[in-house]
Amino acid sequence: MTDSSHSTAAAQDFRDRAAVWLRDNVPAEWREHRGALNEDDESRIRSEWDRTLFRGGFAGISLPTEYGGQGRTMEDEIVFFELAARMQAPDGLGRIGKILTAPTLITLGTDEQKAKYLPSILSGEEVWCQGFSEPGAGSDLASVATRATRTEGGWLIRGTKTWTSFSRHAHRCLMLAKTDPDGSRYHNLTFFLLDMQQPTVRVEPIRQISDSSHFSETHYEDTFVPDSDVLGEVNGGWRVAMTVLGNERGLIEGIVRYVEIRADVDLLQTCCCAGDPGLLRVVSKLDARAEVLRWQVAKAVAVRDDEREGWRAASVLKAWWSEFWQEVTNFASTLDCPEHRQHWRHQYLESRSATIYSGTSEIQRNVMAERILGLPK
Ligand SMILES: Cc1cc2nc3c(=O)[nH]c(=O)nc-3n(C[C@H](O)[C@H](O)[C@H](O)COP(=O)(O)OP(=O)(O)OC[C@H]3O[C@@H](n4cnc5c(N)ncnc54)[C@H](O)[C@@H]3O)c2cc1C
Structure with a gap:
């Protein structure tokens, strides 16, 4: 690299x-x-x-x-x-702020929004969450039903988001809500920078199979957002959401995950499989594939400024790292390393969700089929 x-x-x-x-x-x-x-x-x-x-x-x-x-x-x-x-x-904990909010603000935010939010994101004082998915809208993000209605000086948000990671710690939320119920698909949504620390926000943690509660169902009961915290144009939220998703599915997330997978493969090599030539042969294959992943990250870096190529590289990278990580943790969970039993249990369970968040593997393959291979929809 x-x-x-x-x-x-x-x-x-x-x-x-x-x-x-x-x-x-x-x-x-x-x-x-x-x-x-x-x-x-x-x-x-x-x-x-x-x-x-x-x-x-x-x-x-x-x-x-x-x-x-x-x-x-x-x-x-x-x-x-x-x-x-x-x-x-x-x-x-500030991952969403740094990976999603900061680059999106730099691209689309007003000077006031940049000055207001970027310093506290970088200093680690403010944690952000992402309010996209809803009980009835996940892969089909354009169908979000959370409503934003006009009020004096801003908007009132009403609805339910789900799988909202970091929301228990969050100060702010990247909120996508419907502002024009009669508007056409993709032209009826607006993007808000919502203050989570209002009494009208209710956070109900969801317990995961790993026994953690990294995400929650979040309820907004006429939560106020001032006009100055609209990001982009009113009813232009789809464009902002796509910028966010470009960052999420793309490069930085790929790098962060590569880092985690690399650390897992290193751990197998230096500890859990050390001294067993048969196991080390398996790990050497994983090690080679971790290098392929590294190469894919490098490729995504190289094409990052090309919108079309950037999306293509990001989709391949996302599907690849998430499925590969599951293979690594599947293998590790068959070992019985006394020192790292807890670690592998945790990683095995955590990696289950990797092929769902940031766009499922099926959705990534749709993107590859349509945008890379040019197959009909
Ligand atoms: C650990 C974790 C953290 C998350 N964090 C957040 C967060 O912070 N904020 C947030 O907003 N969301 C978050 N999500 C939600 C995530 O973005 C959604 O789960 C994801 O987009 C899928 O949506 P869904 O769960 O509604 O599944 P659905 O969209 O209902 O999909 C169900 C199944 O159908 C398949 N499918 C759907 N449409 C198609 C299609 N067109 N072609 C082929 N197959 C299809 C899917 O691949 C999947 O297998 C998180 C999810 C997880 C697991």
Whole structure:
């Protein structure tokens, strides 16, 4: 995942600095006991990690400095994620803010919205969630039924969203709601930056098979959003949602997941299968495929500015990493590594959902069939 710019002394200097910083800052509690942590401890460590990254100068590595980022290249961001994976660093609670909200605001937000939200996203003070899916609208996102009606100075949101990750900790929500019930499909939705900490928001955690409750059903009972927190045009929310999904299904998510999978394969190699030549042969095949995944991330980086190619690469990457991760955790769950039994139990259960969120495998294959192979709908 290198190009000529990366052979420069500046890139090497960044890599060295990041490696030293990660070695000194990754919490031992996470590295050594992650699979056994309860949910509160897990959330506390992930929240602290967001702040630690910011203090260390590693938040928003590729975001422009004018918005509080580090102004470095995407290649540097990838280098950091790779090193973080090898050091078993946590994934912060601010993931939606950094991966989805920040790039969308930079592309489509007003100057006021950027100034208001970007600093607290990068510093780890504010956690964001994504209010897209509803009990009756998942893959078919355009059919969301949550209503936004006009009121003085803004809008009132009424409806139910589901599978809302991070909502228990969230300060803000990327909310997609219907503003024109008579308008045509794709032209009747508006995108809001909704304040979650209002009494009209009710969050009901959903218990997952891993026993965690990372997501919730969230209810909005005339929740107010001022006009200044409309992102994009009124009834132009579909365009904003597609920008968000482009980020979600695309590059950064792919990098983050590659990091996690790489760390899992490393763990198999260095610990759980070490000393057993038969098992190590299986792991060497997984290792080779992790390299293919790395290559796919690199490809997605290379075409990221080309809208058409970027979507294609993102769909392939999403289907590939999610299904591959399940294979890794399927294999790991057949082992009996006393040190990492809890970890693999956790990873096996967590990876079940990977082929559902950010667009299911079936939806990704539809995209590949239609947009890459040009097959009829
Ligand atoms: C762990 C996790 C976290 C999530 N976090 C969030 C979040 O933070 N915010 C949020 O808004 N949503 C979130 N989601 C929801 C996620 O985006 C949806 O689950 C996903 O879009 C699928 O929608 P659905 O569950 O309604 O399934 P459906 O759309 O009802 O699909 C059911 C099945 O039908 C298949 N299917 C549907 N349409 C087609 C088609 N056209 N062609 C072929 N097959 C099809 C699907 O692939 C799937 O297998 C999360 C989901 C999970 C699992």
